[in-house]
Amino acid sequence: MPLHPDIAKALAAMPAPPPGPLDPVAMRAAEEAHVPPVAERLPLHAVEDATARTAAGEVPVRIYTPADAAAYGLLVYFHGGAFFLGSLETHDHVARSLAKETGLRVISVGYRRAPEHAFPAGLQDCYGVVRWAAEQGGSLAWDGTTLAVAGDSSGGTFAxxxxxMAYDDGFDRISHQVMYYPSLDLDLDVDRYPSLRENAVGYGLETAGLKPFNAFYLGSGADxxxxxxxxxxxxxxxxxxxxxxxxxxxxxxxxxxxxxxxRLEEAGVAARVSRYPGAGHxxxxxxxxxxxxxxxxxxxxxxxRGAS
Incomplete structure (x- = not known):
């Protein structure tokens, strides 16, 4: 199907990006300026900010509880933003929707971002929070079963x-991984995948923008x-x-x-790929x-839930 008309309309109304190199500070401020006030966000039973004390240091997290219950499955969520954008605030609505629809207690991770923090700081924060969630299962009322990781775009990379990392460490508590349009190959050769050319222009994220957007992360030591x-x-x-x-x-x-x-399926991993028609990145x-x-x-x- 063609690009969804509501997406096409929104893209047509977007202003052209300012000339010159990307400015992380200005871009973050612009993102944060569009975050709605708390009173206008999806209501949940409880939303609280906390600090996860991990092997990587203290990591800010936001914990979303969908309803009052004795125990919960847990979902640890990593926001997207090309490793230098995004925050607990800009992706608050995603975490709220995940909590509401899944019924899980969602832990959103405020990991360290490039370029201020070199690789692998952000990844270590994400992994550390997953280990922390399992270790603090009692205080989080974890039911001991579901411990999922999820992320969108670069957050999908982290997921x-x-x-x-967990598998290699022998940490076997992660039950599921969920990736929304993940960035899984940072070799940005435009001939590597047909979609890099087929969807290069006109759909929001453009192929020519991948190198400058990922440059902060790759320039911080990510190979x-x-x-x-x-x-x-x-x-x-x-x-x-x-x-x-x-x-x-x-x-x-x-x-x-x-x-x-x-490749996951070929390796014997249960994997579902779901392509959404009419959608861009x-x-x-x-x-x-x-x-x-x-x-x-x-x-x-x-x-x-394990439904087919």
Missing amino acids: AAVAA PADPLVSPIKRADLAGLPPALIVTGEYDPMRDEGELYGR GFVQHFSWIPDYHRAFEETAAFL
Whole structure:
């Protein structure tokens, strides 16, 4: 199908980016300026800020409790933003929707971002919070069963990398991994995947923008050949948790996510790849108010319940 008309309308109304190099501070401020006040956000039983004390240091987290219960499954969520944008605030609505639709207690991670913090600081924060969640299971009322990791875009990169780190460490508590249009191959050669050319222009995120957006992360010491930077480069995917990979029809990064899903299946991992028609990159963050795309949260809930 063509690009969803509501997405096309929103893209047409977007102002052209300012000339010159990307300015992380200005771009973050612009993102934060669009965050709605708390009174206008999806209500939940409880939302609280906390600090996770991890092997990587103290990491700010926000904990979303969907309803009053004696125990909960847990979902640790890593926001997107090309490793230098995004925050607990800009992705607050995503975490709230995840909590509401899944019924899980969601822990959103305020990890350290590039370029101020060199690789692997942000990844270590994410992994540390997952370990902290398991270790603090009593205070989080964890039911001891579901401990999922999820992320969108670069947060999906972290979700895949954290699952691999846990496996290599013998930490077997992660039950599921969920990736929304993940960035899984930071070798940005435009001939690597057909979608990089097919969806290069006109769908929001453009292929020409991938290098400058990822430059802050790669310039901080992240090597695209490292499987913790480009999870698709991991030689053996066997033993990783069951995966849901959500892609957008018009996303330049569509093909790497779908290839990763096929490679997981070939390695014996239960993996579901779900392509959303009419969508470009970022639709879970920016367009989940459209029922067709809010369905990604419902699909996540079904996946975490084990429904087919």
